[in-house]
Amino acid sequence: MSKHPLPRQKDLRADAAWVIYQILEAGKSSRECLNAAQRRHSAKDSAWLQEMTMGVMRQLPQLQLWLRELLEKPLKGKSKIVEHLLLLGLYQIAFSRVSAHAAVSETVNACSTLGCHGLKGLVNAILRRFQRENMAQQLSDDPVIASGLPKWIVNVLQSHYTETEVAEIVAQTNTVAPIWLRVNQQQITRTAFIQRLDEQQVKYQLSEQHADAVILQSRTDIPSLPGYGEGWFSVQDGAAQYAARLLNPQAGERILDCCAAPGGKTSHIVELQPALSECIALDNEPSRLARLTENMQRLQHEVTVLEADALDIHTWWDGIEFDRILLDAPCSATGVIRRHPDIRWLRKARDIEALCILQQTMLEKLWPLLKTGGTLLYATCSILPQENREQISRFLASHNDAKLEPINDNETITLPGRQILPGEQQMDGFYYARLVKSAS
Template sequence: MNIRALAAKVLNQVVEQGQSLSQALPSAQQDLNPKDKALLQMLCYGVLRTLPRIDFFCRSLMQKPLKGKQRELHFLILVGFYQLLYTRIPSHAAVGETVNGAKALKKQALKGMINGVLRNFLREQEGLIEKADQQDTLKYCHPSWLVKRLQQAYGEQQAATIMTENNQQAPMWLRVNQTHHNREQYQQLLSEATLPSIVASDTENSNALRLEKATDVYKLPGFTEGWVSVQDGAAQLAAHYLGAQADELILDACAAPGGKTVHALELQPAIKQMVAVDADANRLTRVEENLARLNLKATVIHGDASQPDTWWQGEQFDRILCDAPCSATGVIRRHPDIRWLRRDSDIAELVALQKSILSALWKKLKPGGVLLYATCSILPDENEQQVQRFLESQSDATLIPLSEQYNSVEHGRQLLPNEDAMDGFYYAKLQKAK
């Protein structure tokens, strides 16, 4: 299979048919060798990171956009532009392979047209780039609604930094399972396997290592035996902030795929019970897989966190983790498709869902108990404003310090993308009056 043509098909599925990249890419990669797999991933991620910009180049060079049955060819051209602008693939190879992609897409008759557009681009790119840089959406490759929201929340300069960081490749973070090794021991094992790593700068993130270069998980020492998991440094803070204690009843209310559930269990194996709930039955199988690989136990329930009476077992929880469904605007560098799949109108719906989950879960928290609210969003409406509104409506709720180390209580903690190389994330810890 021609990899450029395959990339064009995946991109068409994501951009035109609304499939997520994490659905569309793995099935396209299935029968490929590792080198082609990596190339396909690089092309799909790359085009999605730069979509409006290279789309603008295409529109500028073509009299009529390719539509309907020819739409895949439009994405093939974008794959061509991406290679010419952002990769080290020599131009003659990039053009040649991309033009051949038309044959693989059964549009042999249009090979000449594709060749012409790519060659015109090579001639005219300087002027086109200059024009693109005059518009924020084309310069930063974010949809205009998100540019606006980020500029409103953070001001122009910081929003520009955030968007630039969103377009970087995310590093691979590991969580060392402290029931097997401490972080220094595991770092030694990694270096013996020629996988150099860096310790997280946040002292509280005591299980977190960042690989200098991403690798296949099965190359990680003891991955199958559960010595280590892949989890971003920002997500690892959740279990530390939750601070589960021995004999406590813990709820992870939006648990799938279970990264935070299992981390909380690794940190405190002596809890009374961990209840892991999620509304998505398919994603819950990932929780079961994670528990099995790490040899941990939890009560896994398919349920709606905003309707706990349909699954609640009757005992109030000591601690609740509410890792709420959100815009995922903090993890765009890992999921470049998010910004094209989300719509501005989704934000209000998500804010309403988060509000209903928060207030429903609050009733299931013991007096004196703690609820950790988390999102991988960087939009204040889902984060500090959500918590602020909750505090105003709930007289028995108080914002408390996330931990001894992170003891500012102002608005919780908003991490921005690539802060200390981590994802964008938000945390706030709420305590119920005794």
């Protein structure tokens, strides 16, 4: 994966430092590296790994500010990973429930596991000084550092949202997202499902917006919940649960779910309308498609799974038009940062223009595959207007056969779609716009 392989010896702090290094230095997603580390540990320790590594992602600007003050000069080469171990140590002392003694001693000991035994004294001295000078109470008053976000994201938010909205987005982005479940109504009713949760004393609340949704009130081992193996439910945020309902599938229709993996929206489509003529789930990432196939089997759904690049139409399309298309477009994922804190450091400002071009190209390529009178639902998990309202407004202006079918009453051609902001009704940030194809 990089010049720093996962430490041979299993050690919580060393493994956490390795995950942080992989994200910040090697540009790997937590999906790639955190899971690899977690597989070596118990459920309890795996949860600790996630809490600590993602906590570092949330507090990174402040942690780096402290580290620059404490470390005389940057570490290089194979020693670089010790900087990430130090970030972990500072986070434990300043922001976690870990005892200061354990945070220092165990973090120091992890140096040996990482092959940096000679730096134990340095790590010990830095963490002791951090404690001695009570630096955890010395928080920066710089709003960008306090936000826990890269400066470019803060700048974009400030240019498009009010001061109050930016403050709320920042606050919500730094919370831990709740776990939403969507009950598979083809297998069990929500009433019957929550009775089983009650029997297991699982704490939850119901959503007023979603008749199929259950929001868990604490972290839990998902496969241990009642009916997991029987396909009684899926894990899906409330904002994502709008997709299938806004698409509104009807009996006998042919539907394309583009960029479908890992299949949360696909499964919801066929649960809402099991009498489709066909539902095609298209994606170009084999590992995520494998998860989609597993999810369909667990939920007992039948869909057509295609591994292909959506833009290479001739390689996968059979020429038969679709009644409805869900385009869950590749995006900045700025709406789900609270759920995936590493996104804030993996995504770069330069990525946005390329993503916007890709989104525009996908709209252009998929639109001809839609029947006259058909519906295309455009979706992103972004809160950046250039990927959302500006994208759809531009498409409407350049396509006479594209008509906006409003989701909200206040939509216009220049301000189309619905933007959900992080934390709204406990949901992730999401955007939807619904377009109908008319005779041109």
